[in-house]
Amino acid sequence: MTVVGVGADGWAGLAPVARRALAAAEVVVGSTRQLDLLPAACAAERVAWPTPLLPAVAPLLAAHADKRLCVLASGDPMFFGIGATLARHTAVHVLPHPSSxxxxxxxxxxxxxxxxxxxxxxxxxxxxxxxxxxxxxxxxxxxxxxxxxxxxxxxxxxxxxxxxxxxxxxxxxxxxxxxxxxxxxxxxxxxxxxxxxxxCVADPGARLLPAVPGLPDDVYEHDGQITKREVRALTVSSLAPEPGQLLWDVGAGSGSVGIEWSRVDPTCRAIAVEPRADRADRVERNAAALGVPELRLVRGAAPAALADLPTPDAVFVGGGVTVDGVVDACWDALRPGGRVVVNAVTLESEALVARWHAAVGGALTRLSVARAAPIGGFTGWRQAMPITQWVAVKPAGPESGEDQ
Ligand SMILES: C[S@@+](CC[C@H](N)C(=O)[O-])C[C@H]1O[C@@H](n2cnc3c(N)ncnc32)[C@H](O)[C@@H]1O
Incomplete structure (x- = not known):
């Protein structure tokens, strides 16, 4: 199959090799607008893409498998185009045109x-x-x-x-x-x-939002249930996002961890799991305001809400740590080689991560942050609650979980 990129200048702007491919085709598939750009002398059967297009791709390819097939694409077929979609189904010969x-x-x-x-x-x-x-x-x-x-x-x-x-x-x-x-x-x-x-020219005083994790807490809408800036930066660093990877942010609160994971690279994806409707609404608003509106939100409580979610490359448990089966479900679902990060604040959740650490290994780190704040006419350290962070990589190979 040949995929021919065509510009707004239609037939006149096509290279000779693209014209020859279209002239030799038995079937040409494209949008109605693209098909109308072909001259009458182009004798192939013309097939317009139905809407929606994606489910039609495989059946249409199968229906014309024995014919000389050309597909029209606008501009460069491999740049946000149908060419990349078709290449996932079959071998394609691509004749690009300049992209938009x-x-x-x-x-x-x-x-x-x-x-x-x-x-x-x-x-x-x-x-x-x-x-x-x-x-x-x-x-x-x-x-x-x-x-x-x-x-x-x-x-x-x-x-x-x-x-x-x-x-x-x-x-x-x-x-x-x-x-x-x-x-x-x-x-x-x-x-x-x-x-x-x-x-891009920033107005004086514009709020700048760099791509590195650790955005100021007040760029988020939150009710106090937010992983604070310094701990968040270390948490996303421990989660170690790679392009194309999927994070589960369990107990998403304001959504900050999943949002900062997603901002690392446009191909990073996150699923936020949050049972409280008001917080789930905030996750959606924060994700849109911070440039990752495609973050997926699951409204529900773990572990039940985790069933049937796609396999994660990393899991962060920021809430529901001591709920029966939550860490087990996350560990079981994680792909071999994937990372789990659990932030424990209470003695109970700390005891639980200590047991997991003893059973499967990983690293335990104590994080303690103090911010300077006014005390009367002076300034003193205001200590945030310390956090015990457990980070573990799931071994490749046979199941290695524990009975909790
Ligand atoms: C400390 S907050 C997490 C903060 C979040 N990482 C952030 O930066 O906004 C804990 C969250 O876990 C949620 N939660 C509690 N139990 C849960 C469960 N079983 N499943 C999912 N979420 C749960 C709570 O509603 C709360 O929003």
Whole structure:
């Protein structure tokens, strides 16, 4: 199968090799808009993708398995495109066209390798929060004509209203258009096919949110049940996130640990488990406000709520530690080689992690944080409750748990 990238300039913009592939095809699959770009002389049977597209991919490939098949993709098929999806099903021969990001960078004079690309196509625009850093250049792939206004509002509310914002629409077509404003002054109307280039400029006093774990406690909405900044930084460090890995944050509270795990890399995923409805609502709001709206929330209590969740690479237990079966369920579910981190605050939870440590090993660490605070006219140390942190790596091979 050949996947042909096509631009807004249609047939006229295709390289000879792409034209030959389409001319030789027996079946061409694409969106109605893409199929309409083909000349009448292109005699192949034309099949439009149904909606939703993903469930249709495997049956459609099977139905045309014995034919010379071409699939049309917009721009570069391997850049947020159908080509990457098809490559998971079958061997593909890809003929790329410049992507929307390549064209936008060409128009902006930006180095493509230095921009952060955020797609809002079928994804929440709040993902942009974690890409806003002073001096960063961000390209937003738009969902449609309403996206520029949503981006302008989010960027301005985050304290980057002065950022130059350029909306490039219908790139590569005769209708190509470029509108410039700042995020705070954006008021344009554009076609649905657009990308947005944001050059991040922080307003004076803007709250900056670096990607490293240990964000200030007050960037979270919380009711006091939050793993405090210093302990959180050490906790995420102990969890040791790697790109693509999945965390269970059990007893998520405000969601801070799962959120900071997810902010380490756009491919890191987290499931927050929280039984209290008010806290679960906060987890959702915090995740959206801090740029990881795709964090999955399970409303329920462990261990029952853990059944049927996908296998984690790491588990953090911040609540429900002494509830019967919670640590056992986490340990059992963890993939071999995965990490478990349990923060114990009470004598009872400390006794439990000590038993687990004796049974399966790992490291026990005592964390004690004091913050300077006013005492009358003086300043003194205000000691937070000490925390016993147990970190263990599940051995590869046969089951090695204990009876608790
Ligand atoms: C100390 S807070 C965790 C703080 C959290 N790591 C944060 O930074 O926001 C403990 C949380 O565990 C939750 N919890 C208690 N028992 C639980 C259980 N069996 N399953 C899941 N969560 C539980 C509580 O509702 C509370 O929100």
């Amino acid at each position: 990001a390549s064209l936008a960078c060409a128009r902006m004079g930006w180095a493509l390798d230095r921009v952060t690309v955020v797609s809002t196509v079928a994804r929440p625009v709040e993902r942009l929060h974690s890409a806003l850093h002073p001096g960063s250049r961000v390209l937003v792939l738009s969902e449609g004509e309403a996206t520029p206004a949503a981006v302008a509002e989010l960027v301005t509310a985050r304290g980057f209203g002065a950022s130059p914002m350029t909306v490039l629409s219908d790139l590569g077509s005769p209708d190509e258009d470029v509108l410039r404003a700042t995020a705070a002054t954006w008021a344009g109307r554009v076609s649905p096919l657009n990308v947005i280039a944001v050059e």
